[in-house]
Amino acid sequence: MSATGSGFVQRLTALVRKEMRQMVRDRSNLLVGFLLPLALILLFGYGLSFDVRNAPVAVVIDTPSVAAREVVSGLEGSRYLAPRRVTTMAEAEHLLGDGRVDAIVHLPVDFARRYAASRARVQIVLNGIDSVTASTLEAYLSGSISKTLEHRVDRGEGGLSGAGQVEIVQRFWFNETSNSTWYLVPGLVVLIMTLVGAFLTSLLVAREWERGTLESLFVTPVRPLEIVLAKLAPYILVGLVDLAMCLVAARVLFDVPIRGSLLAVLVSSTMYLIVSLLLGLWISGATRNQFAASQVALLTSFMPAMMLSGFVFDLRNVPIGVEIAAQIVPATHFMTLIKTLFLAGTDWAMVARSCTILGAYALLLTLLTRRTVRKRLD
Amino acid sequence: MSRAVDIYGTGEVERAPPIIVARDLVKRFEGPDGAPFDALKGVSFEVAAGRLTALVGPDGAGKTTLMRMIAGLLRADGGALQVLGHDAAQDAQEIQSRISYMPQRFGLYEDLSIQENLDLYADLHGVPAHVRGDRFARLLEMTDLARFTARPAGNLSGGMKQKLGLACTLVRVPDLLLLDEPSVGVDPLSRRDLWEIIEQMIAEEGLSVLVSTAYMDEAARCERVHVFNKGEQLAEGTPGELRAQVTGLTYVAAPREGEPARDLQARLIDARDRIVDAVPSGGKVHFIRRPECAADSLGDLLVGCEARAREEELEDAFMLLLRAHEEEEEPTASDQGGPDQDGEAALSSGGPEPDQDGAPIIVVRDLVRRFGDFTAVASTSFDVRPGEIFGLLGPNGAGKTTTFHMLCGLLPATSGHLEVAGVNLRQARATARRRIGYVAQKFSLYANLSVRENLEFFGGAYGLRGRTLRARVRAIETRFDLDPQAQSGNLPHGYKQRLAMAAGLLHEPRILFLDEPTSGIDPLARRAFWRTITQLSQEGVTIIVTTHFMEEAEYCDRIAIQDAGRLLALGTPREVREEAGPRGQDMNSAFIAIVENARAHERTRAAAPESVA
Numbered sequence: 001m002s003a004t005g006s007g008f009v010q011r012l013t014a015l016v017r018k019e020m021r022q023m024v025r026d027r028s029n030l031l032v033g034f035l036l037p038l039a040l041i042l043l044f045g046y047g048l049s050f051d052v053r054n055a056p057v058a059v060v061i062d063t064p065s066v067a068a069r070e071v072v073s074g075l076e077g078s079r080y081l082a083p084r085r086v087t088t089m090a091e092a093e094h095l096l097g098d099g100r101v102d103a104i105v106h107l108p109v110d111f112a113r114r115y116a117a118s119r120a121r122v123q124i125v126l127n128g129i130d131s132v133t134a135s136t137l138e139a140y141l142s143g144s145i146s147k148t149l150e151h152r153v154d155r156g157e158g159g160l161s162g163a164g165q166v167e168i169v170q171r172f173w174f175n176e177t178s179n180s181t182w183y184l185v186p187g188l189v190v191l192i193m194t195l196v197g198a199f200l201t202s203l204l205v206a207r208e209w210e211r212g213t214l215e216s217l218f219v220t221p222v223r224p225l226e227i228v229l230a231k232l233a234p235y236i237l238v239g240l241v242d243l244a245m246c247l248v249a250a251r252v253l254f255d256v257p258i259r260g261s262l263l264a265v266l267v268s269s270t271m272y273l274i275v276s277l278l279l280g281l282w283i284s285g286a287t288r289n290q291f292a293a294s295q296v297a298l299l300t301s302f303m304p305a306m307m308l309s310g311f312v313f314d315l316r317n318v319p320i321g322v323e324i325a326a327q328i329v330p331a332t333h334f335m336t337l338i339k340t341l342f343l344a345g346t347d348w349a350m351v352a353r354s355c356t357i358l359g360a361y362a363l364l365l366t367l368l369t370r371r372t373v374r375k376r377l378d
Numbered sequence: 379m380s381r382a383v384d385i386y387g388t389g390e391v392e393r394a395p396p397i398i399v400a401r402d403l404v405k406r407f408e409g410p411d412g413a414p415f416d417a418l419k420g421v422s423f424e425v426a427a428g429r430l431t432a433l434v435g436p437d438g439a440g441k442t443t444l445m446r447m448i449a450g451l452l453r454a455d456g457g458a459l460q461v462l463g464h465d466a467a468q469d470a471q472e473i474q475s476r477i478s479y480m481p482q483r484f485g486l487y488e489d490l491s492i493q494e495n496l497d498l499y500a501d502l503h504g505v506p507a508h509v510r511g512d513r514f515a516r517l518l519e520m521t522d523l524a525r526f527t528a529r530p531a532g533n534l535s536g537g538m539k540q541k542l543g544l545a546c547t548l549v550r551v552p553d554l555l556l557l558d559e560p561s562v563g564v565d566p567l568s569r570r571d572l573w574e575i576i577e578q579m580i581a582e583e584g585l586s587v588l589v590s591t592a593y594m595d596e597a598a599r600c601e602r603v604h605v606f607n608k609g610e611q612l613a614e615g616t617p618g619e620l621r622a623q624v625t626g627l628t629y630v631a632a633p634r635e636g637e638p639a640r641d642l643q644a645r646l647i648d649a650r651d652r653i654v655d656a657v658p659s660g661g662k663v664h665f666i667r668r669p670e671c672a673a674d675s676l677g678d679l680l681v682g683c684e685a686r687a688r689e690e691e692l693e694d695a696f697m698l699l700l701r702a703h704e705e706e707e708e709p710t711a712s713d714q715g716g717p718d719q720d721g722e723a724a725l726s727s728g729g730p731e732p733d734q735d736g737a738p739i740i741v742v743r744d745l746v747r748r749f750g751d752f753t754a755v756a757s758t759s760f761d762v763r764p765g766e767i768f769g770l771l772g773p774n775g776a777g778k779t780t781t782f783h784m785l786c787g788l789l790p791a792t793s794g795h796l797e798v799a800g801v802n803l804r805q806a807r808a809t810a811r812r813r814i815g816y817v818a819q820k821f822s823l824y825a826n827l828s829v830r831e832n833l834e835f836f837g838g839a840y841g842l843r844g845r846t847l848r849a850r851v852r853a854i855e856t857r858f859d860l861d862p863q864a865q866s867g868n869l870p871h872g873y874k875q876r877l878a879m880a881a882g883l884l885h886e887p888r889i890l891f892l893d894e895p896t897s898g899i900d901p902l903a904r905r906a907f908w909r910t911i912t913q914l915s916q917e918g919v920t921i922i923v924t925t926h927f928m929e930e931a932e933y934c935d936r937i938a939i940q941d942a943g944r945l946l947a948l949g950t951p952r953e954v955r956e957e958a959g960p961r962g963q964d965m966n967s968a969f970i971a972i973v974e975n976a977r978a979h980e981r982t983r984a985a986a987p988e989s990v991a
Binding site for chain 2: 006011022211213214218220223375378
């Protein structure tokens with residue numbers, strides 16, 4: 001009636017101002033909103049990496065020879081490896097057992113002789129506990145050793161000519177250096193948007209239920225939608241600041257390229273941010289309890305974003321059930337998009353498709369959240 | 379005054395149509411045991427415009443449910459409700475835009491300042507900017523909050539929060555003002571201030587107000603009163619009409635010389651067939667005779683005490699209605715709790731009188747407790763003698779609970795001497811604790827254990843085991859009339875209170891500490907509770923109790939009044955009333971007088987720093 005439309009702007013402004021003040025005055029908000037993302041950026045950017053760099057490797061040479069020395073200097077030339085000479089295999093095994101080296105390269109007694117006959121054998125022992133690191137390291141070691149041998153062949157020093165041998169030249173696309181930071185940082189944007197969104201907002205409505213403030217608020221001309229919109233506004237701001245932090249860190253600290261359109265990155269990130277803010281608000285309103293809400297938010301938004309979105313595990317190799325679950329998680333759609341935008345470039349069709357899906361989620365969640373603050377206590 | 383005319387037109391106030399019309403209103407909730415339970419059982423009534431109307435009733439009467447339905451926050455399961463001409467179920471928003479509502483716990487935003495809270499509600503209600511200046515100034519002046527506008531609401535005392543809540547609901551002139559127990563849990567001073575504000579606003583703006591309350595003195599100030607109990611309306615009328623029901627039934631009796639008023643009160647209230655209600659008041663006993671019982675048949679109860687007729691009060695009418703309703707509901711089991719049947723036997727045999735000359739069982743000397751810069755308890759000294767009932771009274775934040783916690787050995791004192799049952803608490807807290815029983819304000823019961831399991835657990839915690847434990851549990855179950863199989867979480871509030879007390883008494887302590895034992899239970903259960911307490915005291919148990927019901931101080935042998943950490947008065951209820959001077963007619967006004975005198979004194983003494991702050 002008369003009051004329905006009028007006053008909307010005034011009420012919304014008043015509510016947004018209130019939410020802003022509450023957010024700024026609550027230190028834990030700033031901690032989770034700004035410091036946690038910063039910590040995650042640094043952790044994922046510097047600490048977490050699937051790459052092998054300067055891996056300690058024990059080298060055992062039973063019989064010194066020119067060939068053996070060349071192999072060692074080949075290893076020393078690699079920035080991924082840090083070889084150290086040890087005299088006996090027993091000693092090397094001891095180091096491996098202690099975890100002081102990740103691998104042993106063993107050049108047996110007959111190495112030089114067999115090498116001349118082009119039948120050289122090299123023993124590589126790897127610490128298989130971390131299989132990802134082990135196989136990467138294996139590739140580096142065998143690559144380095146075979147390269148040394150090829151050089152000898154090229155110089156015409158060793159046995160047979162290179163005839164019949166096939167050299168495989170690897171070329172990684174999109175992530176040319178096969179650098180996991182490149183792969184992790186776009187995913188980090190998703191994680192931070194999820195965390196700021198769902199986790200911070202999951203407390204908001206529940207806190208008002210717990211403190212009884214909603215009951216007073218309900219009996220005013222205020223509309224449920226206004227309550228929801230007002231709660232979104234300040235946290236969109238926090239999310240955008242975090243997004244900026246991620247983009248700057250990606251570019252400046254980690255040299256991750258942003259090949260797609262910056263506009264597409266901003267639009268899709270904001271869309272996803274709104275979805276995850278709304279998810280948090282909905283959980284908050286549905287549980288009406290801050291503790292339960294934060295637990296549920298963590299389990300239903302952050303964990304799936306980490307495990308199911310394709311951040312850690314490639315979704316093409318998962319069973320159909322997991323695949324379906326993954327498709328339900330909004331983070332999956334954003335994860336695929338943001339990785340493409342960062343590393344490959346702008347695929348506008350994909351941007352449109354993902355944003356449509358996210359928009360649908362936003363609409364659905366707005367309706368659901370509005371129901372949880374529908375001005376009824378029963 | 380002219381406002382009333384503006385809104386309703388000259389002479390329209392009396393003939394105005396009702397603003398609330400309820401017809402056969404039913405509201406059903408799920409009870410704690412999962413079974414449906416009717417909070418409102420088909421209630422019909424009307425509230426007229428331009429009046430101050432009260433909904434009175436004990437806790438669980440359905441007052442809050444009704445308020446929330448009128449505010450459009452709950453939907454009826456049956457019947458119809460019209461508010462300001464709108465259907466409460468269909469047009470909730472229309473109603474919510476026109477009324478102001480102060481819920482029992484007004485939702486102030488604690489991290490916003492007083493001014494910001496006011497601004498928020500003014501914005502939400504669309505109060506025009508040019509009206510605000512004057513209105514805010516007036517509200518702040520009435521609530522005495524003008525000095526603190528920049529202070530966050532979270533840093534206000536309980537009474538100040540309540541006043542700010544009221545101010546927030548009054549940022550504009552509503553067509554109907556709903557106040558749900560505005561003064562519950564608020565100290566007598568703030569309670570009086572709140573009512574002054576409400577009455578001033580009604581006088582100046584001709585507001586239509588519906589207020590719910592459990593205090594009869596507040597209901598007596600209203601033009602019309604609706605009495606509720608257990609989801610039903612028992613009666614309605616002007617306070618005068620309701621009082622007329624008890625005309626000629628109300629008496630006041632003075633106990634014999636040397637007999638505590640509460641013993642006479644106990645004798646009277648145990649005679650259910652002849653007496654509706656009896657309470658100690660001002661050293662005497664106020665009681666109500668049953669209408670069907672002849673006036674001259676009370677001789678054996680009074681045994682020589684003189685009983686004179688006394689002017690009837692609204693409270694008397696309320697108690698008569700409640701008692702009749704209880705008996706109608708459960709004609710046989712009229713016991714709201716307490717060991718009433720055995721009570722009489724224990725009484726007639728005459729328990730040992732408290733040994734007035736005995737050494738004190740609790741000695742407190744210069745007790746101080748500080749939390750950082752804040753002094754919660756300042757240099758407090760008092761004694762409690764064995765077998766006494768000792769009451770600690772004070773507004774919220776006075777230091778009652780802190781003192782209490784130190785006495786029970788739950789909180790170490792900053793300095794001072796503290797001796798409980800002959801044991802110095804600073805050295806041997808564990809020993810002292812074994813000699814005391816403690817009933818916390820939020821009864822520490824395990825909701826998903828049965829009554830017996832709870833008792834056995836607490837008995838074990840106090841070091842009872844084997845046969846002794848079983849025997850004590852059986853004995854206490856019988857004494858408190860507890861059903862051992864009932865699940866504790868599903869018990870009604872008064873019953874839980876009994877169980878909590880039973881648990882505190884398992885190890886037969888010499889001292890029983892009760893923290894706010896009667897808050898949230900209805901008047902009949904409160905009477906039964908005090909009946910148990912007086913009986914325990916006659917058996918020689920020393921009782922220390924805190925309460926915010928001032929009239930309950932009359933049950934105590936001696937009381938201490940605390941405010942802002944300091945002990946303001948100490949003595950028998952009569953001594954304290956006399957100390958308060960001519961204003962101290964009853965405990966409530968005595969309390970207000972004492973606290974106000976002390977605060978005025980403090981202000982003159984520390985005038986300079988106060989004005990800086």
